[in-house]
Structure formats: C-alpha cells, structure tokens
Amino acid sequence: MAKKRLSKPTPRADQGLSLATRAIHGNKLYAFRGPVATPIYQTSTYRFQSSEDAIRYAKGDPSVYVYTRYHNPTVRDVEEKLALMEHGESAAMFSSGMAAITTAILAVTKPGSEIVSTPALYGGTYRWFRDELPKNNLAVKYVHADHLDQIDKLATTKTTLFYFETPTNPTLDLVDIAEVVRRVRSAEKKLNTKILVMLDNTFATIINQDPFRYGVDVIVESATKYLGGHSDIVAGVVIGKADFIKQVKGLAKHHGGCADPFAAYLLSRSLKTFDLRVRKQNENALALATALEKHNKVKQVLYPGLPSFPKYFLARKQMSAFGGMVTIEVRPSRGRSPIESVVRVCDNLRVAVNAMSLGGVETLVSIPVYSSHIFMSDEELGRHGVTPGMIRISVGIEGIDDLVADFEQALSFA
Ligand SMILES: Cc1ncc(COP(=O)(O)O)c(C=O)c1O
Structure with missing residues (x-):
C-alpha cells in the first residue's frame, strides 16, 4: 500500500x-x-x-x-x-x-x-x-x-x-x-x-x-x-x-x-475511540434486533438494518451501517396494559440501564412516553408514531451474549 x-x-x-x-x-x-x-x-x-x-x-x-x-x-x-x-x-x-x-x-x-x-x-x-x-x-x-x-x-x-x-x-x-x-x-x-x-x-x-x-x-x-x-x-x-x-x-x-x-x-x-465505539454499537444493535425479532413477547422490532424494516431499502441507500438505536414494541401478557408491561421489562433488566439519553458505551433503555415524548397529547404521540408499548434501546458495547440474555429474561416479565 x-x-x-x-x-x-x-x-x-x-x-x-x-x-x-x-x-x-x-x-x-x-x-x-x-x-x-x-x-x-x-x-x-x-x-x-x-x-x-x-x-x-x-x-x-x-x-x-x-x-x-x-x-x-x-x-x-x-x-x-x-x-x-x-x-x-x-x-x-x-x-x-x-x-x-x-x-x-x-x-x-x-x-x-x-x-x-x-x-x-x-x-x-x-x-x-x-x-x-x-x-x-x-x-x-x-x-x-x-x-x-x-x-x-x-x-x-x-x-x-x-x-x-x-x-x-x-x-x-x-x-x-x-x-x-x-x-x-x-x-x-x-x-x-x-x-x-x-x-x-x-x-x-x-x-x-x-x-x-x-x-x-x-x-x-x-x-x-x-x-x-x-x-x-x-x-x-x-x-x-x-x-x-x-x-x-x-x-x-x-x-x-x-x-x-x-x-x-x-x-x-x-x-479518539469514536470509530471503534460506533462500529461495535452498530454490530451489537443488529445482533440484538435480530435476536429480539424472534422473541414471543416482542410485537415489533424497529431497526433500519433489519430486512423487515419498512424502509430497509432507503436505509441501504443512504446509510452505510444502521446505528446503535433499536426500538421494540412489547406484547403485554394477558390482563396487563402495554405501559405496565414495558415498566416491568425495564425494571427487570440487569445489564442494560434504565436511564434517559443514548449513544454511550453502556446500553440504556427508556420509555418514550415518559421520556423524549413526555408532555405530548395523544394526537401528537400518534403523529410521532409513539405508543405506550415502546421501549427505546440505545445499544452499548457490552458482550452481545450478555445483552441478548438480559433482554430475554426481562421480557419474560412483560
Ligand atoms: C436527536 C436529538 N437531538 C438533539 C438532542 C438534544 O441534545 P442535548 O440533550 O445534548 O441538548 C437530543 C437529546 O436527546 C436528541 O436525541
């Protein structure tokens, strides 16, 4: 070279x-x-x-x-x-x-x-x-x-x-x-x-x-x-x-x-470590999104890098990789509301941290209706496509097996 x-x-x-x-x-x-x-x-x-x-x-x-x-x-x-x-x-x-x-x-x-x-x-x-x-x-x-x-x-x-x-x-x-x-x-x-x-x-x-x-x-x-x-x-x-x-x-x-x-x-x-960190976050997010798509307590996984994502074609056109953010819609157990279920999932995570913000080396989860989209009417939430059953995951750089296992066990509380 x-x-x-x-x-x-x-x-x-x-x-x-x-x-x-x-x-x-x-x-x-x-x-x-x-x-x-x-x-x-x-x-x-x-x-x-x-x-x-x-x-x-x-x-x-x-x-x-x-x-x-x-x-x-x-x-x-x-x-x-x-x-x-x-x-x-x-x-x-x-x-x-x-x-x-x-x-x-x-x-x-x-x-x-x-x-x-x-x-x-x-x-x-x-x-x-x-x-x-x-x-x-x-x-x-x-x-x-x-x-x-x-x-x-x-x-x-x-x-x-x-x-x-x-x-x-x-x-x-x-x-x-x-x-x-x-x-x-x-x-x-x-x-x-x-x-x-x-x-x-x-x-x-x-x-x-x-x-x-x-x-x-x-x-x-x-x-x-x-x-x-x-x-x-x-x-x-x-x-x-x-x-x-x-x-x-x-x-x-x-x-x-x-x-x-x-x-x-x-x-x-x-x-100085931006390139390393974000590439690892991309990799972990794709692996976690792929694993969660198979989970019976997950109604939908939103991740631009999944072929099931509605705008996958656009993601491939304008993005070189698909980022570290994954959003899931939880399927509540019988008799529970979506918001009750997402609270139970977030409160039972052991590796991922229940905290607002995103982009850090540690995996964070947040409930959009109680965080980024607080103080919005139902009409506004609808316009933003936000539902009470959503959990936003900012995927970090932990070992991917630990993350998948953590979400799998926490989702059993949904
Ligand atoms: C997409 C996006 N833009 C801007 C901001 C605002 O940034 P800051 O909290 O640093 O003021 C946030 C914060 O979460 C964000 O998610």
Missing part, C-alpha cells in the same frame, strides 16, 4: 485519510511540537501582553483570545477536529445539543420567517418549535416524511429553513435525504429565495450517514450522545460553511450557550 505523506497544514490536510485517523489526530496531521493530549485551557479570560492585543482584537484579529464565551483554544481544537471528521468547512461547539440547535436555527430565521420540518423530531426540539417559536412570530409547517412532494406547496418566500432528523426518535423512521434536498432546491428556484437544509445527525452520526454528500447545508448534533459516547458530558455541535458558522458563533456570544473547556477536552478524548 502506498504510504500517505503528512505535510505542513494545507486548507484540507485531511484529504484521503480515514475518519478514524481524523478523529484521533484532528488538525495535528503535520509536523507539530507539543502535547499529544489536548491541554485544557480552564480559563474564563486571557492576559494581554499589552493593550495592543486588545486593539488587535477590536480590529478583528481572530488569533487574539479575549474571553471564553467568545472562544477558547481547547474548544477551538475540538471544533477543528469535528469539522475535519465531518467534511465541513467549520464547526461551532455548544454547551448542549439544544443550544447548538436553537442557536443555529435562530441564525437563519427572523420574526416572520417560516420553517418547514418533518414532525418526527426529538421531543425537546419539537416542544421548542411548539412552545417558544410562536412567541417570536416564527411558524413551523410540517411535512410527513412519506409526502415530501408537499414541500413545494408548503414553502413560501418567507421560508428560510428546512429542518429534519433521520433516523427519527424513537420510531427510527427514515427521511429520504436526497429527496428533501432535491425538493427544497426546486422550491428555492421557483420562489427565488434561499432555504437552508439543516439535519440533526445525532442518531446516525457521520460513521453511518454523510449528510453533506447529499447536499445538506448544515449538520447539528447532540455531542452528548455518540460523539461523547461515555454518558459524562452534555454538548452540541453545528457544522457547515465557514460564513454560516461565523454567523452562528456571533449569535452564540449573545445567547451564551458556549462550550465549557473541560467538556471540550472530554469530547476530544472521546473522539
């Missing part, structure tokens, strides 16, 4: 290198004297050598650090690594996925703007759309994932954003990314306007799905999940064109959802 030569940094020093390599080395892919681990700049502010530094900053010199809400070397280091990993021009790290999502959306909207979105979203994002955006005179119109032809009718000259997730939470339904982009570009042309396409790639991650390849403009992600991967940080990221990220960072100064340097350090450290 031909040896790759690592030279001084060029605008795209990552070219030709694998995701695993970029996730380990970040922007240090050239002769570099310094620490192997990223130092933590645990400081709120920075000493100036003289007021000349303050003047340079005031004139717009980005190399002068002044205050950690604006920028921080540890945070910048992981932002550069994430941009390299996801083939984006630039990235902005935030204190949570929600801070990333809300700041990115506010950067592309103003009072009177309209957003078109698919309805099956992370509950926190959906509730922000429902409860907060109307207060700012921002309207959200929903288009079902199976009727993307409606985008043409819903988009108007006020539409500035198309926002979506795929796979969706918790039903793992898929939205055709290429089709979204095609329809949005056609609406843009007709209306002579600009509509940004923004995708929450938290569930799939760049390992399983590459949104920029399909023409998506901006990726948002909760780094709390797979990117962080150890259930020990809360963080978020926005990745896109340098101009847009500059705008997002400008807004972040006002809204204040800046990342903490220690969280940035932990994220950078976690990314």
